[in-house]
Amino acid sequence: MSETTLNVRASGFSFDKGPAAVTAILFVIVAVLIAQAVDIHQAVLYSLGGLLGIALYHASFGFTGGWRRFSVEKRGRAMRAQLLMIGVAAAAFIPLLAIGAPLGSPIVGAVAPVGVSVLVGAFMFGLGMQLGGGCGSGTLFTVGGGSARMLLTLAFFIIGAVIGTAHLPMWLELPSLPAMSLGTEFGIWGGLGVTFAGLALIALITVWVEKRAHGSIEAAPAAPRAGFARLLHGPWPMVGTGVLLAGLNVATLLTAGHPWSITFGFGLWGAKIAQGIGIPVETWEFWNWAGPAKALSNSVLADNTSVMNFGIVIGAALAASLAGKFAPKVKVPFASLLAAAIGGILMGYGARLAFGCNIGAFFSGIASGSVHGWLWFVAAFAGSWIGIALRPVFGMDGFKKS
Amino acid sequence: MSEKNTILFGAVFLAVSGTVAFDHFNHTNAPANPPAISNPANKPSAGGNPCAGNPCGSNPCAANPCAGYNPCAAAPCGANPCAASPCSANPCAASPCGAYNPCGAGNPCAASPCGAGYAPAPCAPVNPRSDYMNPCAATNPCAAVNPCGAYNPCGAGSPCAAN
Numbered sequence: 001m002s003e004t005t006l007n008v009r010a011s012g013f014s015f016d017k018g019p020a021a022v023t024a025i026l027f028v029i030v031a032v033l034i035a036q037a038v039d040i041h042q043a044v045l046y047s048l049g050g051l052l053g054i055a056l057y058h059a060s061f062g063f064t065g066g067w068r069r070f071s072v073e074k075r076g077r078a079m080r081a082q083l084l085m086i087g088v089a090a091a092a093f094i095p096l097l098a099i100g101a102p103l104g105s106p107i108v109g110a111v112a113p114v115g116v117s118v119l120v121g122a123f124m125f126g127l128g129m130q131l132g133g134g135c136g137s138g139t140l141f142t143v144g145g146g147s148a149r150m151l152l153t154l155a156f157f158i159i160g161a162v163i164g165t166a167h168l169p170m171w172l173e174l175p176s177l178p179a180m181s182l183g184t185e186f187g188i189w190g191g192l193g194v195t196f197a198g199l200a201l202i203a204l205i206t207v208w209v210e211k212r213a214h215g216s217i218e219a220a221p222a223a224p225r226a227g228f229a230r231l232l233h234g235p236w237p238m239v240g241t242g243v244l245l246a247g248l249n250v251a252t253l254l255t256a257g258h259p260w261s262i263t264f265g266f267g268l269w270g271a272k273i274a275q276g277i278g279i280p281v282e283t284w285e286f287w288n289w290a291g292p293a294k295a296l297s298n299s300v301l302a303d304n305t306s307v308m309n310f311g312i313v314i315g316a317a318l319a320a321s322l323a324g325k326f327a328p329k330v331k332v333p334f335a336s337l338l339a340a341a342i343g344g345i346l347m348g349y350g351a352r353l354a355f356g357c358n359i360g361a362f363f364s365g366i367a368s369g370s371v372h373g374w375l376w377f378v379a380a381f382a383g384s385w386i387g388i389a390l391r392p393v394f395g396m397d398g399f400k401k402s
Numbered sequence: 403m404s405e406k407n408t409i410l411f412g413a414v415f416l417a418v419s420g421t422v423a424f425d426h427f428n429h430t431n432a433p434a435n436p437p438a439i440s441n442p443a444n445k446p447s448a449g450g451n452p453c454a455g456n457p458c459g460s461n462p463c464a465a466n467p468c469a470g471y472n473p474c475a476a477a478p479c480g481a482n483p484c485a486a487s488p489c490s491a492n493p494c495a496a497s498p499c500g501a502y503n504p505c506g507a508g509n510p511c512a513a514s515p516c517g518a519g520y521a522p523a524p525c526a527p528v529n530p531r532s533d534y535m536n537p538c539a540a541t542n543p544c545a546a547v548n549p550c551g552a553y554n555p556c557g558a559g560s561p562c563a564a565n
Contacts, residue, residue, distance in 0.1 A: 301422065
């Protein structure tokens with residue numbers, strides 16, 4: 001045991017004491033600073049982000065790996081956990097959105113038009129996440145976990161998001177159906193019924209594919225530890241974490257007034273950096289629309305998505321320290337770095353075109369009853385398939401293990 | 403954690419912290435009533451102009467797509483988004499919301515994006531054209547508790563009304 005490693009004998013695990021203490025203190029300090037600098041509302045959102053980061057890291061709840069595992073190994077356990085998560089969130093979202101202002105303040109769902117921009121953007125995102133090695137949430141929690149490669153993916157994700165804001169108005173000129181919400185179209189029960197039926201159908205397809213390939217459904221692996229030790233150290237169960245993430249998304253909806261989203265913050269960060277180096281993004285059409293203009297002219301700490309993203313990164317760093325896995329890998333081959341950069345650009349650009357990433361469009365979109373979330377899933381899955389096929393070009397595992 | 407990674411992540415953390423702090427104070431320390439126009443070419447001519455010194459800088463209409471009357475239209479407020487706003491005559495005439503058009507036919511906003519019958523769907527969070535993200539939210543200048551309520555440069559009695 002190293003000097004910086006604390007052995008918790010009673011629980012049977014060890015963790016990086018130094019990084020854990022630093023990140024825990026940092027997490028609290030940032031919360032206090034946000035409360036002081038802006039208000040308690042933003043600090044609460046930041047804390048929700050922190051919990052999301054811890055949960056994502058401890059369960060390794062990534063969409064990229066889950067989709068790849070299903071595509072390559074025909075194992076659908078992770079995908080079914082994602083579908084369950086969306087279903088649980090939808091059970092709360094659709095009725096709450098129908099109420100309109102359940103706690104007094106108005107809430108809105110992640111409902112967007114169903115058009116060419118979503119189709120193309122989601123395809124690009126799916127492809128990019130296989131090259132980049134993480135989706136919107138995955139990029140954040142792995143950066144928090146100390147991955148240098150994902151830091152590069154994030155940097156290019158931000159660049160791609162800013163470029164996307166420059167081009168989005170042009171993409172929106174292409175054919176599109178209006179925003180459609182299943183809850184509005186079919187009523188609460190109808191919307192829930194259609195959403196659950198769609199999710200169940202996909203889950204059944206994963207079961208069918210898995211049974212056909214392996215003869216049976218994969219059981220969840222036995223946990224190496226239990227109780228408090230597992231809570232702190234992980235790994236957390238995928239299904240339980242999915243339900244927790246759904247609950248945290250509902251809490252986000254009620255607190256922020258809109259569901260959990262990630263990539264708007266990336267575009268905003270990029271636009272502010274671009275402004276700082278003299279690029280007049282404020283003259284771009286996107287940044288003159290009311291919402292983006294307001295976000296651009298305000299402090300980044302006043303942006304809900306940004307403070308939640310900060311929380312996810314620091315929360316994941318805390319979880320990684322507790323798991324004793326902070327920064328497991330340092331050296332990354334150049335080809336892999338190139339894939340990270342290309343993947344990041346594709347994800348950033350694609351998420352902007354598709355009105356969100358795997359969180360804002362897929363998770364929050366379908367849970368809100370938005371039809372665009374379903375189109376996003378189909379297009380992103382197709383893109384993911386192509387991305388997996390391209391991974392060997394960059395020296396990574398594809399459909400055949402290298 | 404390797405020494406290399408400690409340095410890398412430490413540097414990133416410091417850079418991000420510094421940038422966020424700079425951005426925050428750069429915005430929160432801005433004067434309450436910033437100059438109307440940052441471009442001197444657009445500076446208002448003195449006197450006669452009821453907009454001078456007020457509405458165009460921190461103008462609540464600046465982001466208000468619902469301003470039925472743009473006080474700054476032919477005035478010195480070239481930088482004011484209301485000036486070129488397709489909403490200046492009618493917020494629903496040629497909505498800047500394009501594909502999302504909350505003012506479109508069949509839309510609950512058709513009568514008025516600020517009307518009581520408004521349904522939030524077209525103003526979803528993912529809608530980058532909404533007022534972060536809801537043009538009908540309380541923060542929207544069109545809402546009941548909007549900045550135009552207290553000081554509506556577009557309303558009767560406003561110094562701009564006679565412009």
